[in-house]
Amino acid sequence: MMLLPKQSCKKVKGIVISCSFLLLSCAPKESLRVNLIPKPAYMEFSGGYLKVGSNQQTSKGESGSLTAVIDSELASGPEGYELVVTKQGITLRGGSEAGLFYGQQTLSQLLTPDGIPCGVIKDSPRFKYRGLHLDVSRHFFPKEEVMKLLDAMSYYKLNTLHLHLTDAGGWRVQIDKYPKLTTDVAFRTESDWRKWWDGHDRKYLPEGTPGAYGGYYTKDDIRKLVAYAAARHITILPEIEFPGHSEEVLVAYPELSCSGKPYQNGDFCIGNEQSIAFMNDVLDEIIELFPSEYIHIGGDEAGKQAWKTCPKCQALMKREGMQSVDELQSYMIHQAEEHLLSKGRRLIGWDEILEGGLAPEATVMSWRGEEGGIKAARMGHDVVMTPGNYMYFDFYQADPKTQPYAIGGYTPIKKVYSYNPAPSDSLTDGEIQHIMGVQANTWTEYIQTPEHLEYMMFPRALALAEIGWTPQEARSWKDFKPRMNAHIPVLQQMGLHPFTLSDELEVTMHVDTLKKQIEVMLDAEKYPEEIHYTTDGTIPTSLSALYEGAIIVKDSAYIKAALFKEGQLQGSPTEKKVDYHRGINKPIHYNSKLYKGYMAGGMNALLDGYRGGLTYLDGRWQGYLNDLDCVVDMEEMTDIHKVSIRFMQLTGPGVFQPGQVELFISGDGNNFTSCGIVPTTLSNTNPDLLFQEYTFNGDWKARYIQVKATEVNNGFIFADEIVIW
Ligand code: ACM
Numbered sequence: 001m002m003l004l005p006k007q008s009c010k011k012v013k014g015i016v017i018s019c020s021f022l023l024l025s026c027a028p029k030e031s032l033r034v035n036l037i038p039k040p041a042y043m044e045f046s047g048g049y050l051k052v053g054s055n056q057q058t059s060k061g062e063s064g065s066l067t068a069v070i071d072s073e074l075a076s077g078p079e080g081y082e083l084v085v086t087k088q089g090i091t092l093r094g095g096s097e098a099g100l101f102y103g104q105q106t107l108s109q110l111l112t113p114d115g116i117p118c119g120v121i122k123d124s125p126r127f128k129y130r131g132l133h134l135d136v137s138r139h140f141f142p143k144e145e146v147m148k149l150l151d152a153m154s155y156y157k158l159n160t161l162h163l164h165l166t167d168a169g170g171w172r173v174q175i176d177k178y179p180k181l182t183t184d185v186a187f188r189t190e191s192d193w194r195k196w197w198d199g200h201d202r203k204y205l206p207e208g209t210p211g212a213y214g215g216y217y218t219k220d221d222i223r224k225l226v227a228y229a230a231a232r233h234i235t236i237l238p239e240i241e242f243p244g245h246s247e248e249v250l251v252a253y254p255e256l257s258c259s260g261k262p263y264q265n266g267d268f269c270i271g272n273e274q275s276i277a278f279m280n281d282v283l284d285e286i287i288e289l290f291p292s293e294y295i296h297i298g299g300d301e302a303g304k305q306a307w308k309t310c311p312k313c314q315a316l317m318k319r320e321g322m323q324s325v326d327e328l329q330s331y332m333i334h335q336a337e338e339h340l341l342s343k344g345r346r347l348i349g350w351d352e353i354l355e356g357g358l359a360p361e362a363t364v365m366s367w368r369g370e371e372g373g374i375k376a377a378r379m380g381h382d383v384v385m386t387p388g389n390y391m392y393f394d395f396y397q398a399d400p401k402t403q404p405y406a407i408g409g410y411t412p413i414k415k416v417y418s419y420n421p422a423p424s425d426s427l428t429d430g431e432i433q434h435i436m437g438v439q440a441n442t443w444t445e446y447i448q449t450p451e452h453l454e455y456m457m458f459p460r461a462l463a464l465a466e467i468g469w470t471p472q473e474a475r476s477w478k479d480f481k482p483r484m485n486a487h488i489p490v491l492q493q494m495g496l497h498p499f500t501l502s503d504e505l506e507v508t509m510h511v512d513t514l515k516k517q518i519e520v521m522l523d524a525e526k527y528p529e530e531i532h533y534t535t536d537g538t539i540p541t542s543l544s545a546l547y548e549g550a551i552i553v554k555d556s557a558y559i560k561a562a563l564f565k566e567g568q569l570q571g572s573p574t575e576k577k578v579d580y581h582r583g584i585n586k587p588i589h590y591n592s593k594l595y596k597g598y599m600a601g602g603m604n605a606l607l608d609g610y611r612g613g614l615t616y617l618d619g620r621w622q623g624y625l626n627d628l629d630c631v632v633d634m635e636e637m638t639d640i641h642k643v644s645i646r647f648m649q650l651t652g653p654g655v656f657q658p659g660q661v662e663l664f665i666s667g668d669g670n671n672f673t674s675c676g677i678v679p680t681t682l683s684n685t686n687p688d689l690l691f692q693e694y695t696f697n698g699d700w701k702a703r704y705i706q707v708k709a710t711e712v713n714n715g716f717i718f719a720d721e722i723v724i725w
Pocket of ligand 1: 301
């Protein structure tokens with residue numbers, strides 16, 4: 001055990017008291033409950049409060065001392081702490097300086113207008129890596145904004161800021177040996193990504209060009225950021241992209257590309273030894289600036305096309321006996337690892353670094369789902385989990401209609417919170433030890449301002465913080481929800497611009513084929529919640545049914561539900577059509593090919609009673625790269641009056657409406673009669689998230705129902721659900 005020197009004790013006390021002032025002025029009056037985020041591993045409150053004087057003087061006989069000690073033998077490990085608050089004072093023991101720091105963060109969150117609640121907290125993180133990623137290439141964020149984020153991160157015990165410093169958007173860190181990286185390709189003609197990149201007229205501009213958009217961190221800026229982070233027990237993990245996502249480098253230094261010309265390639269020419277020399281030189285300067293154990297070398301989404309015909313790349317492949325271009329990428333990553341290890345650092349990269357052979361000691365950041373992470377952990381490599389469909393903060397966090405334009409996807413805070421980074425179904429206890437932690441990524445193609453950035457990160461970063469810190473068994477959405485609501489004003493008090501949570505309701509369903517009914521559950525992000533609903537499609541009022549538990553639907557319901565506050569409807573009602581229809585669980589045969597990546601859980605996805613939601617990644621939408629042609633077998637001759645099928649459209653990722661849908665019926669499964677065609681009414685150039693339901697009404701008798709949807713845009717079509725009455 002080590003007693004803190006007197007001076008540090010004072011410093012500790014100073015931090016606690018000044019944080020207390022922040023909270024004293026911002027804590028909502030009614031929030032006398034404890035609202036700690038992340039929730040500690042263990043806490044027990046004994047009643048009563050330690051009074052904290054607002055003038056920094058303790059009142060006589062009341063709050064007394066703060067004893068802060070570092071105890072390197074503390075059972076909860078170096079980042080752990082134990083906190084005992086009595087009416088007489090506070091004892092804080094930390095496993096290291098970091099543990100003490102986290103104890104202080106907890107103390108500052110504990111302060112209420114009545115003082116600090118008396119009790120005991122024993123706490124330590126679940127994972128040692130708790131990361132937030134920021135893309136400063138697509139849009140540049142000044143160091144003051146990064147510092148603001150570091151402040152917030154430390155308050156929630158996040159300990160790694162992953163800075164994506166280089167990409168096509170512009171190079172963002174000064175490198176002495178390659179000055180053109182910042183003089184020539186850190187600025188561009190347009191800030192707006194849709195105009196600049198998607199508009200296909202992208203050009204970089206020299207530093208100092210009037211009106212040019214961009215920026216970079218000088219070496220001095222980086223040193224300041226690194227020190228600022230370190231004072232908050234945060235490591236900055238720098239990422240420099242190799243071999244792909246390097247369009248800007250290859251404009252400044254086109255000789256490092258396969259074509260040798262600017263604006264032609266995004267991947268380094270790996271057959272060119274100068275590319276490896278460039279990489280090592282840049283890494284040397286990065287190592288000098290950033291003291292992090294790991295250096296991130298990118299590795300994602302290399303196009304690899306130019307390598308197939310480039311004489312230098314082909315010569316290297318021949319010399320090394322490589323069979324595929326994946327091995328070329330792997331060659332470059334191996335070189336990077338060797339170089340980093342020789343300097344006492346370790347390599348981390350996106351999960352594509354598995355392709356062509358993983359470098360011997362590499363750590364993998366799994367973003368294309370968890371598969372890469374699982375594979376790497378099984379191979380004995382360390383892993384950070386950051387799967388896109390949970391951990392991408394550039395995705396929509398509410399109905400896109402109500403939100404600023406985003407890249408797509410849908411990760412509302414409840415979805416984020418539901419993520420467990422340790423896939424115990426897929427990994428043994430030993431392999432799970434390789435899961436170092438979790439990270440959320442904020443790509444900034446469509447995020448231009450600090451306010452928008454904060455809006456996308458917060459409060460989702462609070463869910464991330466709790467995933468990274470709190471034991472899985474101590475976490476629940478129900479418990480997190482009131483705390484997260486209480487932290488919105490705290491975030492605002494910090495000067496951040498959080499999303500203030502959705503007025504929409506989440507609708508989930510359970511299809512019970514035994515009882516032949518569908519149970520519909522409603523949930524809100526806001527707390528406390530008052531939800532009223534109707535089932536006949538009318539707008540709910542405060543006099544409509546109060547939601548108190550699952551709504552049972554035995555046939556069809558058009559549910560409209562809304563959040564109310566003091567009798568007033570908030571936002572617009574959430575709608576859901578629910579049908580326990582006659583096609584549920586009937587056999588289905590596909591004449592066309594299903595796309596393996598988007599099966600929506602299997603062959604009966606179109607007849608399971610569950611309708612797809614706001615994203616094609618929700619496991620409900622079935623995707624096809626060509627036409628959809630399927631036949632439902634009603635198993636006996638059946639009177640049919642209505643058949644409908646719904647498709648989604650999101651042109652950004654290439655999801656379109658079919659040109660038309662045609663319905664056929666048959667009694668014998670061989671001879672089909674057309675019942676009509678419904679064309680799409682939506683434009684294939686509208687970039688919004690759109691849906692169209694194709695409905696056929698009639699009076700038919702048939703056993704077989706065939707639905708044909710025609711793909712006409714050279715993209716995906718996504719369908720759900722076929723409803724048969
Ligand atoms: C990534 O999202 N390309 C890592």
